[in-house]
Structure formats: structure tokens, C-alpha cells
Amino acid sequence: MNEQIDKELDRREFLARAGKAGISIAAAGIASYLLYDSTGPAASIEAQDPVTLPDFSVPQIPAQTMSVVKGYDRAKTVDKAIELLGGIERFVKLGETVAIKPNVAFASPPMLGATTRPELVAEVVRLCYSRAGAKQVYVTDNPINDPASCFALSGIGKAAGQAGAKVILPKDNFFKYTTLTGGKLIRNWPIFYEPFTKIDKLIGIAPVKHHHRSGASMTMKNWYGLLGGRRNIFHQDINTIIAELAMMVKPTLVILDGTQVMMTNGPTGGSISDLRRVDTLIASCDMVAADSYGCGLLGLKVTDLPYLTKAHEAGAGTTDFQSLKPILATVS
Amino acid sequence: MGPARRRVRRPESAISFCLLAVLLFIGLGVFIKQSDFEMARFGINVATAELPLGESEESKDDQTALNSLVPTGFETLSKTGVYNPENLYEKINGKAPLYTESGFEKLSTQRYVSTADESLWAELYVYDMGTVKNAFSVYSVQRRAEAEPFGPMRFAYRTANALYLVHGKYYVELVGSTESAELFRAMAEVTRKIRANLTIDPNAGIAELALFPEEDFVAGSVKLYLVNAFGSEGLTDTFTARYKLDDETVAAFLSRRSDPQDAQAVAKGYYEFLINNGATSKQTAKKILEGKVVDFYGTTEIVFDTGPFVAGIHEAENQQAAEKLAERLLNKLREVINSANNE
């Protein structure tokens, strides 16, 4: 009797075990099927899910693409320049999130002109909040020197903070790989991407500077800050990379500050004697046009800066800024 | 253990044999798998690799010329390679100076592979050396020790897997991938086609070859040194030939100069070169060789001039044999000079 019960128990135990074994084998088989890779890894280390920067530009309005304002007080000239293009309301809508990309490349004091002037950043932040009703304004850059020191010493961190903007410093996981369609250099390259995923509009603000490698650093060169990785390798072909940056980034507006122009020893300068007062500030929806105008402030012709023509030919803007009928004004 | 061991039950044996069958099956599978392979995937088999080749404007003509040589049952394996003196090293690396210093103008190469068996392939090298003499020179100084005479051609020999020949100003090498009768047949066919298809100057020849006495001559032993024969800078355009007489191997040399004065000077120069390097003058029984025989560290060197010729014996072990040959050579040269004068 007992023996029979034992046998029955054994049989049940065995069946249960066999069932589990069967399930295990099936699971292993299904997993193998799902994970099966019949080709092996690919040659190039293409990034998984490359990213693309969004287009932040606003619709064009004829004859309201570029403005040039003469004057020394940057707060006033920038106000005027933006007003001439239709006011900040044209660019930033109520409740939108804005990122401002100043040139914070170096840990150097504002007066040397190697970085964007803090009062200029502060004024644009103010405009975004008070006039346009922006929800949030970020100020961000990926500098060459230590980011925290750069934002501190350039005065931009403090000025932006006081105006209510939030400074975003780069972190490793903010960088994602991108490939520029039609690009030769920006292929599978990490860019400073994360801050630009949560914004609606992008404004670039750059000073006019002499640059040893490229001739001049203005609004287009300012986007160099978006490149991650060993970006200094691009100095081997600086004109192409600047033109490609102009193709990759589509900002809402750029502001080119030629109030004090760094005429020599750029891009770092180091002495006030490197600077010259030119009292000109440009606001433009077309950065190629802005930089084409700006190179004149350095005493250069458009043809002196090959990247301008390259960017023009690639369709990123026009070097013939006159065709945009820039609006001129002077403030005292 | 022995007697105390448990008995073997039948299922156990059955399972054992099943498992042994499985092992047999695995062994068989492995053995079948090993015969299924293609060495080309390891890349080592250069025959099937499409290698980058030197190219020039003329390479199209060469392509057609070399393609016309394809033996039956074979096909061309790669584009024709054409190399000039500047990039010859890319093909033959350190051997390049041997050719470039002998008037090299152009090398065309081509590979042919059997359509039936891809392990059978041969590479053809056609060196355009500019002149017959140059071609003969690179041919003769490279002549392999294990050479066997080949075919009806005067300057041609074969080794186990290769053929070498001079065709006019061309020095030709055909190197086979392996030792195979079929491959050799194909290579022989290529040489026939070369003689038929590659035009050469029919009058260009090497007159000096007829100047060596025929008695005891070792066939195929003539070498031509365009410069620096025996390490002496003055001895240019010098032919050497080996003789087997009285069980001794003796090498004779001769060089035709522009005129008797030059011949005299070169002979003197070489004689002094020997003396300066430690040779001592030697007694001789033959009157006509007096003052022309030296002892060079135990070997006999003889150098003389007659008419436009400089000639002699190089590094002979045996003085008698050397003098015997020198005498024959001198007589032969004198005959040639006399018959030329009589005409």
C-alpha cells in the first residue's frame, strides 16, 4: 500500500520536474532564438541611436533678418537690435524654455574680451523672462578650461544667476553621438546634447575675436563649444568644421558683440590693448550674414575667412548680408 | 577489486554502446568538417588576393601584351603590374638595385592560374633591360646552381618550379606556385608565346660569347659583369666562363675594349689592382705568359691583353691548368684578330 503511494508520489515529482526541465529548455531555446546574431558585429563602431540637434529657428520675415546697432552700452544696443527684428516676442513665446549659449571658453576676466560679456548675457536673460514671459532660461557652454572656473571668472555664472537663469555645466552623460548629414568631419562624434533636448529656443551670443587658427571667432565658431571628445583634432581642418557647425546648429537668433573687438592675439587675448572699440552689435537670424558683417569689424574681407563661403555654399546662410537689408540704428 | 566487482547489467552496456556511437558520430563529423575549407579566407594564399599593383600610362598596352600570353587551361588572375626604376622595389624590394644598376627600364608582371585547380598558378616577370647585354648580365649572374638547361633557347634554364630566360632585351622569369608537370607545361607554353609575340631586334646578339675556346667549356657557365668584375672597378663588360680541364675547374674571363690602348691600360690596371691587394708575381714555364701570372693568396691569376681584348684566368687552384687555358684563350683571340684583319 505504502509502496504504491510512494510510487505515485515519485511519479508526480518526476512529472513536475520534467515539466520544469522542459520549460527551462524552451526558455533557453527561445532566448537563443531572440538573441541570435547571424552576422557578428559590424566593422565601424557606429553609435547606437545617433542624435540630431533640433531646429530652433523661427519663420523668416523679409527685411527683418539682421540688425546692426551702433553704441557702447551693450544693454541698450542689444535691446534695440532685438527690437528692430520684431522684438524678443518674435523669438520667444510665453512659457517657453530658452537656452543661451555664450562663449565661455576660457577662465579669463570679462574685460579681456575672450568671453561673452556678462551684462550682455544678463540683458538677454532679462528680456526672455520679463518681455517674452519665458518659463525657464538656461545658460550653458562646454568650455576648454574647467567649466566651473570659466563660468565663475568670466562673470557669466553670476550675472546669469542674478538675472534668474540656470547655469548648466557639462557632465559626461550630457554628450551623445551625432552624425551631420552631408558632413565630412562631424561623423559619429559626441556633442553636448542633453541641455538642448529640453528647450524650445536657442540664442547664441558671441564676441568678435581674432583667432590664430581660423582668422576670426564669431557666432559660428561659438558652436565649437557643443563639440565633445577630442575636438582639438578638428583644428587640422578648422574651416570645414566651422562650416559644418553652422550646418548642424539652427539657432533661433544669434547676437554678435562687436562693441570691443579683439583685434590680435586671439582667441584668448590677454591684454586690454588687444581690444579696440568698434561700438557695433549685430542681431541676426542668419549667422553666416552676421559673421560676414563681423569680419569687416576686424578689417577682414569675407574671402579672408574660407568658412564663410563654405557655409554659404552649404546653405547655412548668406555671406551677402546686404541682400538681407540689415536694419541700421544708433543708440547713445 | 577483480572478483568482488559488481556484475554489469544489460542496460548499462546498451547505454555504453550508444554513447560510443555518439563519440564515433562526433569524430566523423569533425573529420568531415576538416576537409571543408578554403585557405583564401586566412588571406595567406596570395595567389587569390587582389593586390594593389603599380600602374602607369603604358600599363594598358602591357595588359594586352601579357594577356596574349595566357596558356591554355589558365586565366589571368590579376591586373598587369608595371614597375619603373623608381617603384621597382615595391615588387622585388631589396633585389631592385641588381636590375636598376644594369640598365633596367621596365618590369611587367602577370599571374596566371589554372582554371581546373586554383593551387596551380604562376607569375610572369618580364624585365625590359634595354639591351641584350644587360638582359644577359642579370640572367647570368643570377643563374641558379641547380639549373637545368631548358628547351631550344640558348639562354634559358629551369629549376624545379621556375623558368628563366633571355629573349632579346627581355629577361624573363616564370615562377610557379608548386612543382607540377601541368604547371610546367603551361609555363613552357608562355615562353613559346613570348618568343612569338614579343618582338625584338633580331640582329642584337652577344659577339663575345663566340670568343671563348670551345674545348672543355662548361655549358651555360658564361656570366657577364657589367661593372666591378672581381671587385675591380676598371673591369667593366667582363664575361667569365668556366672550364673543366684535367679535373680542375678553371674560370677564364675576357672583355672587349674600344681599342688596343684601352685594353693595355685596363690589363695594367687590373694587374696593379692585384699587386696592390697582396698578389705576388709568379714564375711561369710558358714564355708568352711571362710577367702576366701572379699568385693571389694561393690561387693563380693571369691577365693579359691582345688587340682590343683584355683576358685572363681568375682564381685558379692549379697553375698548370690555368696556364694551359690561358694559352688556348690567347691563341683563340689572336685567331679572331687575324681573321678580322685579313678581311
Added chain:
Amino acid sequence: MRIVQTRRISQVFFFTLFVWFCIVSTIGDKLWQLRGWPVNWFLQLDPLVAIGTILTTHKLYWPLLWALVVICATIILGRFFCSWVCPFGSIHHFAGFLGNRKKKAAEKIQLNKYRKAQCVKYFVLIVFLFMAAFPSVGATLQAGLLDPIPLVTRSFNLVLLPIADSSVNVTSVAGRFYESAWLIFAIFLTAVLLNLVIPRFYCRFICPLGAFFGVIDRFALWRIGKSQNECVNCRLCEKSCEGGCQPAGNMRVSECVLCFNCLDDCKHELVSYQTRPSLAGEETDPDISRRGFVLSLASGILAVPAVRLGNKLGSNWYHRVIRPPGALGEEQFLQRCIKCGQCMRVCPTNVIQPGGIDGGLENLWTPVLNNRIGSSGCQLNCVACGQVCPTSALRPIKLSEKLGIGEFADRGPIKLGTAFLDRPRCLPWAMDKPCIVCEENCPVSPKAIYTQECFNTVRDGIFTVKKATNDTVETVEDNLPLDKFATGDYYCFIEEGDERTKIVGNTENSIEISPGRQFEKIPAAGSKIQIQVRLQRPHIDIEKCIGCGVCEHECPVSGRKAVRVSAEGETRSTDRTLLLKG
């Protein structure tokens, strides 16, 4: 036929097959060479290789599907692999048998009892699997360090075979060399010698593969067990127990390696391979504590970031980690390489070497090129290493891809790195000695190494002319080194005529130029001449260099080479490039 005899036949069969595969891994089409022998078969059967690469890459590379056969068979039958197939297991089995055969039965029973420490191997497994599992902190495949199949493959390929072959030279023409092979040997020897302490020490305490089988054999349909609980309790069944799984008592299924010795040793035929659990009781779960599990899991997760604190994947990467052609980008490479040494074994030039820890702990025993070892750098027309890589850490590339021709023409050749000239050590650059060995040997076309000619006046090489003819100059000085300038590399430079002529000989007070040439202007007595050496100084065309290392191998400056390859510029990574691609 006894099942244990069958088992021994199987062990001999698979061990022989394994050794045979090691022997035939020489490029060639002879029967004892590579041909189509499935030399990776044991590695492909190894479930730990498959599971490890799945964890790191989330893919099952197709040849590793063989592991599924082993996994399924283990789920049904138990750990048959350990006692029937595993070549490392067979070595331990035999070594343990040899070392303990003279012992008395009671001693053997004591040796083969179950030990609590057998749980260590499960911790080893957990650490390796969790190192591989978390890509967010960096996944790395390190199981190959202790996984028995890569371990024994590596030991045979890099140590035992080269030693055995050094006198007969069947597997290679010249002797084979492997850097730091002593460490591989020491580990192998230790593992084998530990059998003298406890039989199958490695299998019982360390082997992560055995641990994996111990986890998945819990539902095995058949298992070893007693067919009745009561017996004379002689414990002879534990006398030769290979797994240490206590068949006489509470059977530990996860430890049983199916050696069938218990079945054979029981005189009363009470032990059998049966579908019902042992009537003396059985334990299917591995004996691991919760604390041990959590600790090993945490160590596994933390180990990768800890190892990577050296920043060897970042800016502090080690320039001498030059990977063979077809290697994936470094991080992807480390997710696949199991350190088996197959590429090092097959490499015809012996240039692929087991890496050390200079490139980071993860680099240990991974393939690295050392151009100072072997017959000649990385051969231009060879892609053998990728063809034998079991996990495609080195992709099986075609020759056309390596050379950048045909369909790969637009990508250009695969660069392993870039050669750099160390000018202060280079003979023509630093010592004015003629040498163009690197240029001559550069296999790239057109050559990546080119030379530029220059003439340098030798030391104390200015002399005053005493008398000159059209091809000789007698000097006032009489201290010229005899015949030193007759090599063809020296030239006589006449200052006033700016004329340079090759020297063919010199005595202590005269120099002679080639008789074929003559001075254009015979130098005047009292004027100065210079003895100059003609140098062809090498330069490297960085765009042409593929980093094959032939130049480094051939460089006559044999200590620290005057031209050395370093991994900058390798095609497989974007962040180590030197040049922008135009």
C-alpha cells in the same frame, strides 16, 4: 560494458580531440594544419562563453549556438560535461587519480567528502556574470580568466604546445614566444598540483562553468541516487567520488559531475542513475548563503567601475595596446574577448601576444601586438587571427577589408596604429650612419616610410689638399682612418667648387674617387676638402602608415627600437585618431 569504462573512453576521446585542435591550429592545408578543423568547437560548446557575451552584447553570436546543445543536455542529464567532455576536467581527474591511487579506501573517502567551501565557485560565477551584466557602469567579460575551456586552451596554446614543439617544430618553423607565459603556466600548474591536496580541487571549488552547470541541473530528469535508504553504510560509493557530492548520504545534485564511480563502487548495487531522487535524501540547490550571494553580487557590480578607475578606456589609454586587425573598438572588444589565445596560436608571425596589466587589469591575456617578438610584425596579406576568433572580438575580416581594396576601397586599409621615429636613436638621424632598413621593409605601397638624402661632414672630416690629380687627392694630414671611406657611402666635398664625388678608397694620407668620374675642377693645393657621408634619413608618411610594425621589427637598433608603433591612429577607434580623414 561498464559505464565508467565508457566514460574513460569519452574523456580520452575529447581530450585527444582538444589537444589535436591545439596542434592543428597552424595556417596550412596539410592534414595536421588548420584546414577546416573546427578548432573553436570546445570554446563554442562552453555555455559560459555564450552567456558571458550575451550579457555584454545582448546578442548570441551564431557559432556560440553550440552552447545551447550543452545547456539542454545538462538540464536533462546533469553535469555530464565535467566528467565526460571537459579537457581540463579530464586532466584533474587523471592527476587526482595518480596522486591518490596509493591511499587507503578510508583516506579516499575522507578526501572526497563534501566540503562547505565548494560554494566558492558559485561566488566566482556570480562575480563574473555581474561584471558582464551592467552596461551602465561598464560591462566587461572577464570570465575567461577562470572559465576552464579558455583557461586550458590558453595554457596549451601559449605554454605547453610551444614547450613540446620546441624540439620537433611541427607546429611552427621557429620557436614560439609568449610574453608572461610563465604566469599562465603557474596558474595551470597550480590548478593541476592542487589535485594532490584534494582531487578535482579546481572543479569543486573554483570552476565557474561547473557552478553554472550546478545551477541549471536542478531539474535533471535522471540523477545519481540510492535506490533504497537502508544500506550497510560502507561509504565505498564515496571512495572515488569526483564531485564530492556525498552519494551515500544527502545527495548534492549540484555537485555531482556524473563520473559514475559510485555506481561502479557499490557492491550492493544500491546506487543508480535514476529518475527518482535518492532515497537517502537529496539537495538540489547549491549550498550558498544569502550573505555570500549578496556580497559576490555587489563585488561583481562594483568590480567593473573599480577596474576602470585607471581610465584605461579614456584619456589614459595605454599606447602599446595595439590590437590585431579587425579588432572591435576597445570597449566592445573587452565585451567579447575571452582570452583564449586562439589568435595568438594561429598568428603565423607570432606577433600577437597575451597582454599584460599595463593596459589595465582587463587587458590581461587579451591579444596585443608586440613587434619585438616573432618573425615580422603583422603580415600584410594575413587575416588569420579574425578567422579563428570564437567570439568575433576580432572580426573575421576579408583580406580586401584589411588592405582597403575592392569593395572596401573607400574606407582605406585597416590601421593598427602608427609608426613613430625616435630620431635620437635612429642611426642616420642621430649618428650619421647610413641605414634604410625600415624604408626597405615597409610593405605598404607606396611606402609609408620614405627617405630624404643629405650629406653630413664626418667628425674631423676637413682636410687640406697637398696635391691632387683628376681622381685622387693627397692630404697634408696623414691620419685618415685606413679604407674607412671606401664603403660607397662617403663623398669628397670640395668647398671651393661646391662639388661632391663618391670616394672609392683611401689611404692614411690620400683619398681616391671613382675612376669613372673625375673632378670637374681639381682642388688646388692648400684648399680644403670635406669627407661627407651620404645619408638617407627616414620619414614616416602618417597617412600611408598602417601600423603593421614590420619597420619596428626590422629596426637594427635592437634594444629600444628607433622606430616604434603605437596605437594612435588605429582605425577601430575615433578618439585615438591623429589625423582628420579628408
